[in-house]
Amino acid sequence: xxxxxxxLTQIDALxxxxxxDSHAILARWEPWDIRPDFKxxxxxxxxxxxxxxxxxxxxxxxxxxxxxxxxxRLESRVMPALRxxxxxxxxxxxxxxxxxxTAATFFEGEERLETRAxxxxxxxxxxxxxxxxxxxxxxxxxxPDFFAHLNERGIEALRINCAHDTPERWAAMITNxxxxxxxxxxxxxxxxxxxxxxxxxxxxxxxxKTTRLHDxxxxxxxxxxxxxxxxxxxxxxxxxxTIACTLPEAIAAAxxxxxxxxxxGRIACTILDADGATLxxxxxxxxxxxxxxxxxxxxxxxxxxxSIPALTPADREALPFVAAHADGIDYSFVQTAEDVxxxxxxxxxxxxxxxNTIALxxxxxxxxxxxxxxxxxxxxxxxxxxxxxxARGDLAIEIGFARLxxxxxxxxxxxxxxxxxxxWATQVMEHLVKEGMPNRGELTDAAMAARAECVMLNKxxxxxxxxxxxxxxxxxxxxxxxxxxxQLRRLRSWG
Numbered sequence: 498x499x500x501x502x503x504x505l506t507q508i509d510a511l512x513x514x515x516x517x518d519s520h521a522i523l524a525r526w527e528p529w530d531i532r533p534d535f536k537x538x539x540x541x542x543x544x545x546x547x548x549x550x551x552x553x554x555x556x557x558x559x560x561x562x563x564x565x566x567x568x569x570r571l572e573s574r575v576m577p578a579l580r581x582x583x584x585x586x587x588x589x590x591x592x593x594x595x596x597x598x599t600a601a602t603f604f605e606g607e608e609r610l611e612t613r614a615x616x617x618x619x620x621x622x623x624x625x626x627x628x629x630x631x632x633x634x635x636x637x638x639x640x641p642d643f644f645a646h647l648n649e650r651g652i653e654a655l656r657i658n659c660a661h662d663t664p665e666r667w668a669a670m671i672t673n674x675x676x677x678x679x680x681x682x683x684x685x686x687x688x689x690x691x692x693x694x695x696x697x698x699x700x701x702x703x704x705x706k707t708t709r710l711h712d713x714x715x716x717x718x719x720x721x722x723x724x725x726x727x728x729x730x731x732x733x734x735x736x737x738x739t740i741a742c743t744l745p746e747a748i749a750a751a752x753x754x755x756x757x758x759x760x761x762g763r764i765a766c767t768i769l770d771a772d773g774a775t776l777x778x779x780x781x782x783x784x785x786x787x788x789x790x791x792x793x794x795x796x797x798x799x800x801x802x803x804s805i806p807a808l809t810p811a812d813r814e815a816l817p818f819v820a821a822h823a824d825g826i827d828y829s830f831v832q833t834a835e836d837v838x839x840x841x842x843x844x845x846x847x848x849x850x851x852x853n854t855i856a857l858x859x860x861x862x863x864x865x866x867x868x869x870x871x872x873x874x875x876x877x878x879x880x881x882x883x884x885x886x887x888a889r890g891d892l893a894i895e896i897g898f899a900r901l902x903x904x905x906x907x908x909x910x911x912x913x914x915x916x917x918x919x920x921w922a923t924q925v926m927e928h929l930v931k932e933g934m935p936n937r938g939e940l941t942d943a944a945m946a947a948r949a950e951c952v953m954l955n956k957x958x959x960x961x962x963x964x965x966x967x968x969x970x971x972x973x974x975x976x977x978x979x980x981x982x983x984q985l986r987r988l989r990s991w992g
Contacts, residue, residue, distance in 0.1 A: 499559045499560070499562045499563050501563065501586050501589035504559055504560065504563075505586040505587060505590050508579065508582055508583045509583065511548075512576075512580070512583065514547070514551070515544055515547045515576070516544075517547075518546075518547035518550065519540070519544040519546070519547040522543040522546055522547060523539065523540060526539060526875045529875065529879045530879060531875065531878075531879040532879060532880060535878045535879060537605075537606075537609070538609065538878065538915050538917070539878075539915070541576070542874070542875065542914045542915040542916075544576055544914075545571075545575050545914035546914075548579075556568070560582065565582055565586070566578060566581065566582050569981065570980070572910050572914045572980070572981070573606035573609075573913050573916055573980075574606045575914065577598045577602050577603045577605075577606075578603070581597070581598045581603060606916050609916045610913065610917070610918065610950070613916065614628070614884075614918040614950035614951070616882060617686065617918055617950075617951075618630075618653045618686050618951055619653050619654070619684075619685075619686050620653075620683055621651075622650075622651030622652075622653070624651075624968060624969075625968060625971040625975055626947075626971075626975045626979075627946070627947055627950060627952055628654055628950065628951040629650075629651075629654070629952055629964065629968070629971075630652075630654035630656055630688070630920065630922075631652055631953070631954055631956075631960065632657075632658060632954065632955045633658075633670050633674075634956040635661060635662055637673060637674075638666040638667075638670050639669070640673070641673040641676055644674045644676070644685070645677045647685070647964075648677045648678070648679060648682055648685075650964050650968065651968070652964065653685070653686060653951070654686040654687075654688060654951065655670075655685045655686070655687050655688065656688045656689075656690055656827065657687065657688070657690065657823075658692075659689055659690055659691055659692055659819065664815070664818045667689070667818065667822070668822070671687060674687065686825065687823055688823060688824065688825040688826070688827055688858060689815075689819045689822070689823040689826060689827065690826075690827035690860075691808070691812040691815065691816070691819065691826060691827060691829050692809070692811060692812060692815075693807055693808075693831075694806070694807070694809050695795075696742065696743065696744050696747050696795065696796040696797065696798070697742075697743045697792075697793055697795055698741065698742065698743075698760075698792050698793065698796060699721045699741030699742065699743050700721065700792060701738060701739070701741070701790050701792060702724060702725075702738065702740075703737070704736060709786070709787030709788055710738060710780050710783055710787055710788050710789070710790055711780065712781065713779065713780060714737040714779070714780045715731065715735065715736045715737055715777060715779055716736065716738045716766065716790075717736045717738070717739045717740070717775055717778075718740050718741075718742050718757065718775070718776040718796075719740070719741060719742070719774065719775050720741065720774065721742075721743065721745075723741075723774065723775070724739060724741045728775065728777075731777050733777070736777065738790055740790055742796055744805065746805050747796070747798055747801070747803060748771075748773070748774065748775070748776055749773050749774075750802060750803055751771050751801045752768065752801065753768050753770055753771050755768050755799075755800035755801050756798070756800050758796070758797040758798075758894055759790065759794055759795070760791070760795065761890070761894055762797070762893075762894045763783060763788060764780060764782075764783045765781050765782040766778035767781055795891070797891065797895055799863075799864055799895045799896065799897075802865070803863075806836070807832060807836040807840070808836070808839050813843065816844075816847065817847055820844055820847040820848055820852070821847075823855065824855070825855065826840075826857055827858040827860055827886060828840060828857060828860055829860050829862070829888075830860070830862065830863065831861075832869060832873075833869050833872070834875075834876035836873075837857075837873055837876040837877045838876060840857070841853075841857075841877075841880055841881070853880050854881070854882075855881060856881065856883065857877050857881055857883045857884075858883070858886050859874065859877060859883060859884070860886045861887055861888060861892065861908060862890070862892050863895050867904060867907075870885075870908065871911060874912070874915045878917060883917050884918040885912045885917060885920070886919075886920040886922050886953075887905055887919065887920070887921055888923055889905065890923040890924065909949070918950035919949040919951070920950070920951040920952070920953055921946040921948075921949035921951070921953065922952075922953040923955075924939075924942075925942065925967070926939050926942075926943050926954060926963045926966065926967060927939060927957075929963045929966060930954060930955060930957030930959055931958065933959040943966075943967055943971075944974045947974035947975050948978065948980050948981070
């Protein structure tokens with residue numbers, strides 16, 4: 498029932514609960530010495546987490562007939578939104594109230610987010626609100642024209658993948674990018690991507706003349722130095738393939754009953770036995786005609802507690818160059834607040850005077866990272882500028898394709914509540930980038946990307962054409978929706 502007096506009592510109780518629970522959340526974060534510039538954002542995130550412990554659907558529906566906010570778009574302004582609704586209910590109920598929320602207070606979080614996005618990516622192209630980021634291909638080290646084409650299109654940011662090439666070639670890319678700068682456009686923001694620990698297949702040994710894996714087949718996963726060791730018959734039958742895993746620590750962490758996914762989930766298995774050195778797994782699902790396992794394919798263990806350091810020896814080797822040249826660092830496989838603290842300590846050692854001016858992009862690509870996302874954000878943003886990258890490739894494998902769409906939304910909400918920018922990444926307009934023609938699904942996906950502060954495209958032969966399409970698409974969608982808020986622009990299709 499939409500009775501203002503009853504609803505006022507409910508809102509007061511909700512505000513009290515949110516304030517109490519958010520204080521407890523903030524107390525957990527206090528030891529991280531949150532910088533003053535992020536304090537209000539941490540408070541808003543804590544309030545949002547406290548609010549979302551409640552099921553608000555009945556309250557939302559009761560507010561709507563009174564013409565009041567349904568609280569469905571309050572991510573960046575939790576307490577101002579609750580207090581604005583409380584004030585309106587108090588007026589309707591003829592109750593005393595401390596006064597209306599000012600417009601400046603109401604939109605303060607939204608403006609804070611916009612300011613941070615511009616600081617990270619630079620002033621965006623005049624046609625759109627979202628920045629665009631491009632992954633540099635290896636050839637960009639020898640082809641200055643590549644960056645001139647990007648500059649003509651108003652691209653704001655570049656990503657250099659440190660899993661490929663060498664510091665010499667990274668330096669050449671940066672030099673070429675800087676030389677493409679013109680007076681009309683600010684310099685590219687340069688983000689360098691630390692590779693992180695990569696779980697991949699190594700050498701592969703087949704039993705007899707077996708060439709393909711089928712449903713029901715058995716595989717053994719071993720450390721690279723054990724690939725030649727013959728795996729004895731198991732209680733479930735003979736092993737059809739022995740596959741080396743590039744990270745033996747993952748083998749040691751896995752347990753029977755957990756899932757094992759290979760090659761972007763194309764080979765889905767259940768682990769039957771795990772003794773710390775060898776995994777025996779049964780293939781539950783693959784292509785109907787079977788599939789040949791290959792080296793250098795990704796391995797995912799979505800149910801396994803992989804307490805593997807996010808910062809690898811290779812990352813530490815690359816870090817002096819990255820810290821000296823990058824505007825931002827993409828942190829792969831970050832899963833906990835402790836991972837953040839490890840990288841920040843390394844940066845403080847390399848650049849003691851100004852390390853916290855380097856932006857940190859938190860790549861969310863595992864189920865564990867999603868679970869710890871609020872803590873990861875606060876631990877990072879407590880000390881330096883940050884953004885969140887939704888790395889949808891590995892994330893889809895980790896949490897399942899059915900949950901990916903839902904989880905994209907939740908990550909967007911959490912980041913907006915923390916008032917930090919989001920980069921929408923992985924397979925954006927991929928068919929167009931690689932084949933020269935978009936499909937319908939990826940156009941819809943790219944339209945959804947307009948709710949992020951930055952959209953990233955990977956390399957491909959038709960990248961420039963894809964950038965042209967994306968520029969128009971983002972500009973058109975931003976006329977209709979900002980974050981979760983519809984923009985009621987005049988419709989012309991039915992004039």
